[in-house]
Amino acid sequence: MAKRVQRRRGTTTEHNTFTGYEGEITVDITKDTAVIHDGSTAGGFPLARQDLNNVSLNISIADMNIVDGTNGQFLQTNGSGTMSFATIDASSTAVGGDVTGTVSNIQIAANKVGIAELNVSDGTANQFLKTDGSGALSFGTVVTDPTMGGDVGGTTSASVIQAGAVEGSMLTAALKQFTEDTFTGDGATTTFTLTSIAAATNALMVSIDGIVQPTSAFALPTSTSIQFTAAPPSSSKIIVLHLGFQSTVSTPADGAITTAKLGGNAVTDAKLSSSVGTDAQRAVTTNHIRDDAVTTAKIAANAITASEIAAATITSTQIQNGTIVGDDIADNSIGGTKIALSNHAQGDIMYYDGSNWVRLGAGTAGQSLKTAGSGANPYWG
Incomplete structure (x- = not known):
């Protein structure tokens, strides 16, 4: 230039x-x-350069000519040229991925937490997740039959009460004292009523005025009464001590005994009542009968009638040879097609010879069938 x-x-x-x-x-x-x-x-x-890189563009609220908002608010427009500050409310915004719900109520979705999410090393098959009590998780092996301790020894599958483990304080009142009945003799009464059941004379310790009586000195006419062989003296003190502990045997509730509680072959004919309420309760249906369990020995004579036989079920294979006699065949029920004679030929004639039906062979040409009268056989002549 x-x-x-x-x-x-x-x-x-x-x-x-x-x-x-x-x-x-x-x-x-x-x-x-x-x-x-x-x-x-x-x-x-x-002056500002073209790329404005020497200009600090700091725009303040005053420069924008709007009312300032509160801490954390954002600037929004109403779409018509007016700007204002507002608060972001994302509480109702839906979330997705591994979680469901909204921002204000996020729920972990089903089957989304695995080994990676727990941040633990994976274990082997059938191990369980355990904690060390200090916030650390790990997988461990389940002890299926652990050793017992305290008053019980052995393992869970074969536990044993330790010797000397059962103390008096562990027993109920009924197991820590015997039942005692006291009476006063009058010189005449021999039988007294007991407050508890006595199974046998040797289950009682009996004393009269402090003298223990032998079992031969009394009897048990019933399980709740004692009878002396001789009436105890008048004003004598009688003490009957029941040896053993009382126990209560509960009665199973109605319907509580299931088939699993019944031993094999435990239900006999004597246990079955013939006076149950309805036929439905007494009936043995086909569901209760094992396949092929009903034999001819189980069927009473003449018990099967026509109504028990299904139509078209009896064929010639079920009929014994020679068992159908004339009385079993209805009149006019056998036609010519049902009659068969051995060695039959054209021109044969069947006739009754007085004892059986027989065949009359063909005569010669020109002969005529003749009869010899009543009680005689026909012939050709």
Whole structure:
């Protein structure tokens, strides 16, 4: 280029104290931009470069001419040119992935927590997840038959009460004292009523005025009464001590005994009642009969009638040879097609010979069938 124009120039530091002339333009070689001066302001007014990289764009609430909001609010527009501050409410926003629900009520979805989510090392098959009590999780092996301790020894599958483990304090009142009946003799009464059942005479310790009586001195006419062989003296003190502990045997509730509680072959004919309420309760249906369990020995004579036989079920294979006699065949029920004679030929004639039906062979040409009268056989002549 033939000519060049160089305006006054200097660093930013030099410009900071330079006022210049009104309308004067200088160049800030530190900021690489032109500076306009008004003749009074030190440093002048640096101009923005095209890429604005020397401009600090700090816009304040006052610059935007809007009312300030509260801490954490965001700036929103109403779509019509008006801006304002508002609070973000994401509580009702739906969530997805491994969780369900909304932001304010997030739920972990089913089957989403696995080994990776627990941040533990995987175990082997059938192990269980355990804690050490200090926040650490790990997999361990289940002890299927652990050793017992305390008053019980052995294992869970074969536990044993330790010797000396059962103390008096562990027993109920009924197991810590015997039942005692006391009576006063009158010189005449021999039988007294007991408050508890006595199984046998040797289950009682009996004393009269402190003298223990042998079992031969009394009997048990019933399980709740004692009878002396001789009436105890008048005013004598009789003490009957029941040896052994009382125990209560509960009666199973109605319907509580299932088939699993019954031993094999435990239900005999004597246990079955013939007076149950309805036929439905007495009936043995086909569901209770094992296949092929009903034999001919189980069927009473003449018990099977026509109504028990299904139609078209009896064929010739079920009929014994020679068992159908004339009385079993209805009159006029056998036609010619049902009659068969051995060695029959065309022209044969069947007749009754007085004892059986027989065949009359064919005669010769020109002969006629003749009869010899009543009680005689026909013939050709």
